[in-house]
Amino acid sequence: MxxxxxxxxxxxxxxxxxxxxxxxxxxxxxxxxxxxxxxxxxxxxxxxxxxxxxxxxxxxxxxxxxxxxxxxxxxxxxxxxRTLSAATARTAAQIILEHEPQASFAAETTKGLHLGPGFTDPHRPMECLGELDLNGPVLDSEGIVKFLARSPHLPIDDFYGLVAEQLGQMLSVTHSAFDMSLLEMAHVEIxxxxxxxxxxxxxxxxxxxxxxxxxxxxxxxxxxxxxxxxxxxxxxxxxxxxxxxxxxxxxxxxxxxxxxxxxx
The missing domain is CATH 3.40.50.1000 (HAD superfamily/HAD-like)
Known part of the structure; x- marks a missing residue:
């Protein structure tokens, strides 16, 4: 039943x-x-x-x-x-950039979206709270529920394959977007x-x-x-x-x- x-x-x-x-x-x-x-x-x-x-x-x-x-x-x-820390997001960004130097980033918190340089398509603006600052106090005070990484040219399955094993030791990593190469990362237990x-x-x-x-x-x-x-x-x-x-x-x-x- x-x-x-x-x-x-x-x-x-x-x-x-x-x-x-x-x-x-x-x-x-x-x-x-x-x-x-x-x-x-x-x-x-x-x-x-x-x-x-x-x-x-x-x-x-x-x-x-x-x-x-x-x-x-x-x-x-x-x-x-269930949130992850800005320190974890910083480490993830460093790992991703080693494999995909053109990657851009954003963070969804309990309050809204913070965008890094180059993350959005200029023809598809996104409403956000402000610029992404992985070193400031705001992300930890709001709590990151999803950390996002975008590749401008790698197919998503290739992008995921490059970093998933290494990132999977500290984050839950997946992807769901059908129209962009976008990694979605959350707390490792989520x-x-x-x-x-x-x-x-x-x-x-x-x-x-x-x-x-x-x-x-x-x-x-x-x-x-x-x-x-x-x-x-x-x-x-x-x-x-x-x-x-x-x-x-x-x-x-x-x-x-x-x-x-x-x-x-």
């Missing part, structure tokens, strides 16, 4: 245009009405949940920043955060699965009662944890080949199709 549905957002239920379809919305609401707990699990910061709020209002909690933050939609409050496990245990829900959906490498641990882990047919090849189950593509409302099936 499924008691909890955990779903990634971008590439899983949020389209490239930034919307959630009516069919997907209705499927999740029907699952909730049937007594199934719903939690969204995303690499997005809690500040970027507008599509979820527009589709579902204050529906439950969202695990954000790849597991570093648990955010309550109803109250608009951070319920939990990933989507770790926070989802704690969330489920607090509800008295066992892994075999969890259904999860995802499309990118940052979803792999979550899909392995869940007794019913579905990769999107439109997702990353590694995820499709690793997950036990396959959902139809995003643009065919694949998650909704699976949910509708279990509710029949």
């Amino acid at each position: 499924i008691r909890l549905i955990a779903s990634d957002l971008d590439g899983t239920i949020i389209t490239p245009g930034g919307t959630i379809s009516q069919r997907t919305r209705e499927a999740f609401l029907a699952a909730r009405d049937a007594g199934i707990e719903i939690v969204f699990v995303t690499g997005r910061p809690y500040r970027w949940l507008d599509p979820v709020v527009e589709a579902f209002g204050g529906l439950g909690s969202v695990i954000c920043s790849n597991g570093a933050v648990l955010y309550d939609l109803a109250s608009g409050e951070i319920l939990f955060s 990933d989507k699965a770790q926070t989802l496990r704690v969330y489920a245990e607090r509800l008295g829900i066992a892994p075999e009662e969890v259904m999860a959906f995802g499309d990118m490498p940052n979803d792999l641990q979550m899909l392995s944890y869940a007794g019913h882990g579905y990769a999107m047919a439109s997702g990353h090849a590694l995820v499709r080949h690793t997950a036990e189950y396959l959902a139809p593509p995003l643009l065919e409302d694949g998650v909704a199709q699976v949910i509708e099936g279990i509710l029949k």
Whole structure:
């Protein structure tokens, strides 16, 4: 019996245009009405949940920043955060620059985004709190929930392969962006699965009662944890080949199709 549905957002239920379809919305609401707990699990910061709020209002909690933050939609409050230090981010930046001298950096904190030189595309400006200063006190006072590194020319799988083993000794390292070569780093003990496990245990829900959906490498641990882990047919090849189950593509409302099936 499924008691909890955990779903990634971008590439899983949020389209490239930034919307959630009516069919997907209705499927999740029907699952909730049937007594199934719903939690969204995303690499997005809690500040970027507008599509979820527009589709579902204050529906439950969202695990954000790849597991570093648990955010309550109803109250608009951070319920939990696991941060890493500026010193760890500095060390990670040094390691990355040894392999990719053109890398640029940013840090998502519990308060917002800090951008380093060259991180953003001038044609795609990003709202931020200010410039990234890995040596100042601000990052430690706010708490880094995700440290980001971008390569302007390396394919993401190559970029990840160059540094993942070395960085993995002190950080959780993954990637999820489909349109840029972007590494996402968090506290070494944090990933989507770790926070989802704690969330489920607090509800008295066992892994075999969890259904999860995802499309990118940052979803792999979550899909392995869940007794019913579905990769999107439109997702990353590694995820499709690793997950036990396959959902139809995003643009065919694949998650909704699976949910509708279990509710029949």
